[in-house]
Amino acid sequence: MPEMLEGPALANPDSLRYVPEFNLIMRSDAPDVDKVALVQGSGSGHEPAHVMSVGRGMLDAARPGDVFSAPPTDYVYETVKLVASPKGVLLLVNNYTGDRMAFEMAQELSEADGVRVRTLFIDDDVSVQDSTCTVGRRGVAGNFFVLRACGAAAERGADLDEVYRIGGKVNSVTRTRGMALTACTPPAKGSPLFDLPDDEIEMGVGIHGEPGRRREKPAPARDIVAELVTAAADDLPFAPGDRVALMANGLGGTPIGELYLVYGLAYRQLADRGIAVGRSYVGEYCTSLDMAGCSITLVRLDDEITGLPEDPASTAIRVF
Amino acid sequence: MPEMLEGPALANPDSLRYVPEFNLIMRSDAPDVDKVALVQGSGSGHEPAHVMSVGRGMLDAARPGDVFSAPPTDYVYETVKLVASPKGVLLLVNNYTGDRMAFEMAQELSEADGVRVRTLFIDDDVSVQDSTCTVGRRGVAGNFFVLRACGAAAERGADLDEVYRIGGKVNSVTRTRGMALTACTPPAKGSPLFDLPDDEIEMGVGIHGEPGRRREKPAPARDIVAELVTAAADDLPFAPGDRVALMANGLGGTPIGELYLVYGLAYRQLADRGIAVGRSYVGEYCTSLDMAGCSITLVRLDDEITGLPEDPASTAIRVF
Numbered sequence: 001m002p003e004m005l006e007g008p009a010l011a012n013p014d015s016l017r018y019v020p021e022f023n024l025i026m027r028s029d030a031p032d033v034d035k036v037a038l039v040q041g042s043g044s045g046h047e048p049a050h051v052m053s054v055g056r057g058m059l060d061a062a063r064p065g066d067v068f069s070a071p072p073t074d075y076v077y078e079t080v081k082l083v084a085s086p087k088g089v090l091l092l093v094n095n096y097t098g099d100r101m102a103f104e105m106a107q108e109l110s111e112a113d114g115v116r117v118r119t120l121f122i123d124d125d126v127s128v129q130d131s132t133c134t135v136g137r138r139g140v141a142g143n144f145f146v147l148r149a150c151g152a153a154a155e156r157g158a159d160l161d162e163v164y165r166i167g168g169k170v171n172s173v174t175r176t177r178g179m180a181l182t183a184c185t186p187p188a189k190g191s192p193l194f195d196l197p198d199d200e201i202e203m204g205v206g207i208h209g210e211p212g213r214r215r216e217k218p219a220p221a222r223d224i225v226a227e228l229v230t231a232a233a234d235d236l237p238f239a240p241g242d243r244v245a246l247m248a249n250g251l252g253g254t255p256i257g258e259l260y261l262v263y264g265l266a267y268r269q270l271a272d273r274g275i276a277v278g279r280s281y282v283g284e285y286c287t288s289l290d291m292a293g294c295s296i297t298l299v300r301l302d303d304e305i306t307g308l309p310e311d312p313a314s315t316a317i318r319v320f
Numbered sequence: 321m322p323e324m325l326e327g328p329a330l331a332n333p334d335s336l337r338y339v340p341e342f343n344l345i346m347r348s349d350a351p352d353v354d355k356v357a358l359v360q361g362s363g364s365g366h367e368p369a370h371v372m373s374v375g376r377g378m379l380d381a382a383r384p385g386d387v388f389s390a391p392p393t394d395y396v397y398e399t400v401k402l403v404a405s406p407k408g409v410l411l412l413v414n415n416y417t418g419d420r421m422a423f424e425m426a427q428e429l430s431e432a433d434g435v436r437v438r439t440l441f442i443d444d445d446v447s448v449q450d451s452t453c454t455v456g457r458r459g460v461a462g463n464f465f466v467l468r469a470c471g472a473a474a475e476r477g478a479d480l481d482e483v484y485r486i487g488g489k490v491n492s493v494t495r496t497r498g499m500a501l502t503a504c505t506p507p508a509k510g511s512p513l514f515d516l517p518d519d520e521i522e523m524g525v526g527i528h529g530e531p532g533r534r535r536e537k538p539a540p541a542r543d544i545v546a547e548l549v550t551a552a553a554d555d556l557p558f559a560p561g562d563r564v565a566l567m568a569n570g571l572g573g574t575p576i577g578e579l580y581l582v583y584g585l586a587y588r589q590l591a592d593r594g595i596a597v598g599r600s601y602v603g604e605y606c607t608s609l610d611m612a613g614c615s616i617t618l619v620r621l622d623d624e625i626t627g628l629p630e631d632p633a634s635t636a637i638r639v640f
Contacts, residue, residue: 007580010587011600047577253573255609256637257367260327267330280331283637289575292610317576317603 001044005051005064008316015055016316022078025054026061030083036154036163037061037083040092040147041076042099043068045186046207048317049143049286057313058151059092067186067289068208070098076106080115088116088160092147092167094139095123118160120167122146124174124297126235127204127212140207141249141286141297142174145309152311170305175232178295179212179224180205182253184288203227207251207288225265228296233273238298240274245281245309247297252287254294259283262294270298278306321364325371325384328636335375336636342398345374346381350403356474356483357381357403360412360467361396362419363388365506366527368637369463369606377633378471379412387506387609388528390418396426400435408436408480412467412487414459415443438480440487442466444494444617446555447524447532460527461569461606461617462494465629472631490625495552498615499532499544500525502573504608523547527571527608545585548616553593558618560594565601565629567617572607574614579603582614590618598626 002018005025009018017028024041031037040050041063050062063079065071080089089110093103100121107117124142150167158166180202183192193209196202201224204212238244248263250256263282270277278301286295299305322338325345329338337348344361351357360370361383370382383399385391400409409430413423420441427437444462470487478486500522503512513529516522521544524532558564568583570576583602590597598621606615619625 001577001581003581003584004577007584007587007602010584010597011580011602044577045575047575047580052576052580252575253610255365255367255572255607256372256604257321257324257364260331260367260372261321261323264323264327264330267327277330282327282331284576287575290573290612 004044004047008052012316015314019082022063022075024061024063024075024079025051026083027054030060031085033085034087034157035085036087036158036160037085037089038092038147038150038154039079039083039089041065041071041079042094043070043208045289046286048284052316053147055313055315057155057311058147058315067188070096070102073102073105076102077109080106080110080117084110084115088118090150090160090163090167091117091119092143092150093119093121094143095121095136096138097135100135116160118164120146120164120171122171124171124176125206126175126177126231127206128210138206138210140176140178141247141295142171142176142299144285145174145245145299146170148313149305149308151313152308155311170299173236173300174297175235176295176297177228177231178205178251178293179203179228180251180291180293182292183209184252184291186289205293207286209288221261222265225262225296226269229266229269232296232298233275236300238275238300243276243278243301244270245279245299245301246270246277247281247285249286249295249297250284251291251293251295252284253290253292256283259294262296266296279309324364324367328372332636335634339402342383342395344381344383344395344399345371346403347374350380351405353405354407354477355405356407356478356480357405357409358412358467358470358474359399359403359409361385361391361399362414363390363528365609366606368604372636373467375633375635377475377631378467378635387508390416390422393422393425396422397429400426400430400437404430404435408438410470410480410483410487411437411439412463412470413439413441414463415441415456416458417455420455436480438484440466440484440491442491444491444496445526446495446497446551447526448530458526458530460496460498461567461615462491462496462619464605465494465565465619466490468633469625469628471633472628475631490619493556493620494617495555496615496617497548497551498525498527498571498613499523499548500571500611500613502612503529504572504611506609525613527606529608541581542585545582545616546589549586549589552616552618553595556620558595558620563596563598563621564590565599565619565621566590566597567601567605569606569615569617570604571611571613571615572604573610573612576603579614582616586616599629
């Protein structure tokens with residue numbers, strides 16, 4: 001949907017540029033010779049990820065595919081060309097088969113042109129280790145924290161290997177678990193993507209409607225949040241004494257009042273485990289069209305990771 | 321829902337305070353003797369309005385009612401007591417019968433205590449002039465611009481009459497028009513609030529599901545936006561040469577990608593009328609639970625109104 005990319009550029013004419021021939025959005029001031037360039041893309045339908053995450057301290061460019069489809073390799077390649085700086089380009093890719101293929105091939109094409117490129121895969125979803133839909137764990141809302149840290153490091157002048165190291169470190173201490181109350185409806189399909197009866201919820205759903213761990217009857221919010229927190233916290237595992245960033249992310253159709261309910265319950269359940277919340281994020285960061293549901297993301301903070309999200313950043317929407 | 325107010329305070333412990341005995345949220349540093357205090361409240365279900373609009377440059381306190389119900393007078397009165405400063409208190413009230421009654425009575429009670437109070441009614445919705453549901457025009461998403469201007473003026477040290485004047489001026493040049501694709505579902509009801517068939521849309525819907533001007537068959541986005549822009553622009557009327565703030569507000573269930581589509585179409589249709597967009601707002605500002613739909617708000621900018629939203633402000637969520 002070109003309008004989805006054109007809109008943020010119209011609303012931010014000084015900082016963002018829409019490039020219609022490649023249907024991508026980029027910083028007006030890219031390429032910046034003094035910083036590593038960051039590029040993302042994935043299927044559309046997850047906004048504000050990633051097309052509304054372009055800006056200072058965040059992405060240099062984003063090139064989405066169609067709804068829930070990876071962007072074509074040649075367009076990723078053209079995107080890299082447009083923002084490539086002498087310090088190199090980091091591709092941040094959620095871990096799905098199609099996205100991996102598109103970005104790995106784009107990396108090869110760019111390297112043949114002499115551009116320095118590295119690719120970091122993000123795989124924060126604890127729900128499913130492997131399935132017919134995935135190659136290892138999926139990348140979901142935790143993507144935001146990896147991007148925010150890499151964006152800050154790049155602005156500080158870190159080189160490509162250092163930005164890659166920081167992103168990998170954040171990814172390694174980030175865990176997400178989601179749940180859905182309803183399916184989503186892709187515009188081209190016009191009907192729900194999968195069948196989820198009114199009296200069932202899907203625990204561990206993927207952001208493209210991939211099956212989760214199981215379906216169950218609706219439960220009190222406290223119990224649902226306990227299941228999300230437990231799955232995410234036990235996976236790393238997070239331990240008593242840890243300090244974390246806590247994100248309550250909406251999947252598209254859930255009112256922010258309910259996200260704050262989820263946030264508050266998770267906050268207290270973490271406190272009961274001896275885990276303190278050091279940074280808080282409540283809202284829509286990575287959606288699945290109009291799906292009603294949410295995810296909980298935990299990031300273990302240390303001195304290095306805590307400081308990075310405090311650096312200035314600005315995008316079309318304010319999400320941090 | 322107490323959790324909805326407790327969550328923002330938990331996430332922002334340095335700046336926000338939840339007061340359980342009155343189920344309200346307020347700035348930690350209120351009352352500030354050097355500024356006019358701003359108070360809002362309305363039915364719940366419109367978040368981030370108003371409970372997530374408390375903070376520097378915005379509200380001093382918010383006390384919501386139940387879903388789509390005005391807050392009880394005595395709680396509004398207690399809220400005013402908590403934040404009352406020697407410079408006075410401005411109550412910002414969307415124009416609905418229940419809210420008018422609750423806040424007007426709270427003003428009387430507070431004045432009897434010697435507190436200086438004024439009440440400003442906001443009525444930006446062009447859809448319905450009067451009906452069995454309303455007392456004159458309704459207040460909807462344009463509330464944000466009135467609040468933002470009053471908040472900035474109060475921080476700058478303006479006195480009560482001046483803050484009231486600025487708020488009234490912004491309200492007088494603000495026009496909003498909304499539409500719904502689906503009804504919303506209040507949690508206590510558990511089913512859609514009104515019946516809107518899949519093959520109909522409601523033009524001019526209210527944020528509590530009040531009937532609009534008419535129902536029609538779904539049309540291309542361009543035509544729907546044209547109807548919203550025309551209704552809002554012709555009402556003031558906005559004229560060629562005007563410079564406006566343009567808001568594309570989501571009603572709760574509409575993905576932000578679609579809001580940017582609406583924004584872009586409105587931007588170009590305004591340009592065709594010779595109206596330039598000077599400030600842009602895309603996202604959820606005033607919702608109706610999980611309703612799928614949107615509204616367009618136009619504000620005529622002049623030198624005074626343009627500058628105010630540039631002042632610093634901070635709330636639980638970043639909406640400006």
